[in-house]
Amino acid sequence: MKPVRIGVVGCGVISGIYFQNLTKFEAVEVVACADLNPAASQAVVDKYPSIKAVSTEELLADPTIEIVLNLTQPQFHFEVMKAGIAAGKHVYGEKPLSVSFEDSQEMLRLAAEAGVRVGCAPDTFLGAGIQTCRKLIDEGAIGTPIGATAFFTTPGHERWHPAPEFYYKVGGGPMLDMGPYYMTALVNLMGPANSVSGSARITYPQRTITSEPKNGTKIDVEIPTHVSGTVDFENGAIATVMTSFDVWGAKLPFIEIYGSEGSLSVPNPNNFGDPVQILTREKGEWEDVPYSRPFSDNSRGLGVADMAASIASGEPHRASGALASHVLEILHAFGLSAESGKRIELQTTCDRPAPLPVDTLKFG
Known part of the structure; x- marks a missing residue:
């Protein structure tokens, strides 16, 4: 399988483990990174010379990049993911999918119209x-x-x-x-x-x-x-x-x-x-x-790799936007219930993710 090309937006603290792992998964190839702080993206390039430091605009405009991986702070999640979808790219973000539940639903609607996928951390449940x-x-x-x-x-x-x-x-x-x-x-x-x-x-x-x-x-x-x-x-x-x-x-x-x-x-x-x-x-x-499945070490990025492999196979990916949006509605419902004094009936549901097969992804 030809690796799916990824561009990373956001080179802060959490990005380190992503770069470390995604450069080892055979399903993906990280080709570019962008950050508002040029020193942050340059530090990535210094460690991984095969990755190119670009602006976010350049990353979104690159026709060879198939997945935009968004590792910015939560308040920027919707903005960056929406821009990625508008550029015709699949998007995967750090949790939460967006700050507001309504924005997460809008993101899924835009992605469906554009025919692209949405994925979101956490992917620890795949470990x-x-x-x-x-x-x-x-x-x-x-x-x-x-x-x-x-x-x-x-x-x-x-x-x-x-x-x-x-x-x-x-x-x-x-x-x-x-x-x-x-x-x-x-x-x-x-x-x-x-x-x-x-x-x-x-x-x-x-x-x-x-x-x-x-x-x-x-x-x-x-x-x-x-x-x-x-x-x-x-x-x-x-x-x-x-x-x-x-x-x-x-x-x-x-x-x-x-x-x-x-x-x-x-x-x-x-x-x-x-x-x-x-x-x-x-x-x-x-x-x-004893473990019956692989990936016991810190494998952040596993969800992105699974999404890339699923794009190639045409199968649903596991760390999906629908799952993340449903979880986000649950999280907000705690606060809504506290404010209203009433139980909150949820609007969304999602498919229970399929188990991760033992040999689904090659890593190393």
Whole structure:
């Protein structure tokens, strides 16, 4: 298969692992990169001489580039993806698909009219850990899923991120920041959701950056930093979800799935590996489960490579725009429910992504 040519917009912190991995997948070839800061794109070229540094306009105008990979900050996701679609290119972005759910729906409409694909991170659900869990569920190892828990807690990103302000502005917050990993994993494991109820609060109206280079800078908090609620899935399962930037310490599972015949401990959905454990009614104690699927190391970019291979084969790709938009609606529904005091019935659904075959992508 001839590699699909990719142009990357945004050469910030997250781009490093993408460039590292995408230069190894046989399904893709990264040929260009663009960033508002020329030094950032030049640093990429210095490390990967086969990649050319260009402006975003030049990248979009290049007829040989088939996929635009958007790694900009969330507030620019819709703008860049929309421009890529208008240029007749497939687009794949970092999470979330856009800041607003309405923009994500508009993006999908424009892509359908243009006959191009939309993909979106996270792709961690394609990794060894969660794919192994998916196989166990599909095989009936825990019976019928009846419930789940999902927890993300931290004291806040201002302790380590060099420019954490956007985490506390519209488009940020723990649910839009980390929620995509958790909800994408849950939809992959149990299928789409149909309703959400939630509560939310701002615990600290102002935060102080303690990381460098902005140590001591104050941040006014504009969005809820502690969000929790329940999600009802179409298959009848009910999940309890909490994401927080306000918790100093916790002993909580990342994700657990509870079935009629047992329970499943799911790895950190922000990672591709981590341990998988199962407890069944028959045995009554937790047991480690070896991976049944590849990609246990940090494989960010796997979703882009799968999209490229799926374009060539004509099959649906797994980290799809429809999945990302459905997840985004779920994430926003927590806040809408908190504001209204009512359960939110979801407008969208999506296909449960197909499992990733063991030998689908060549890497190395």
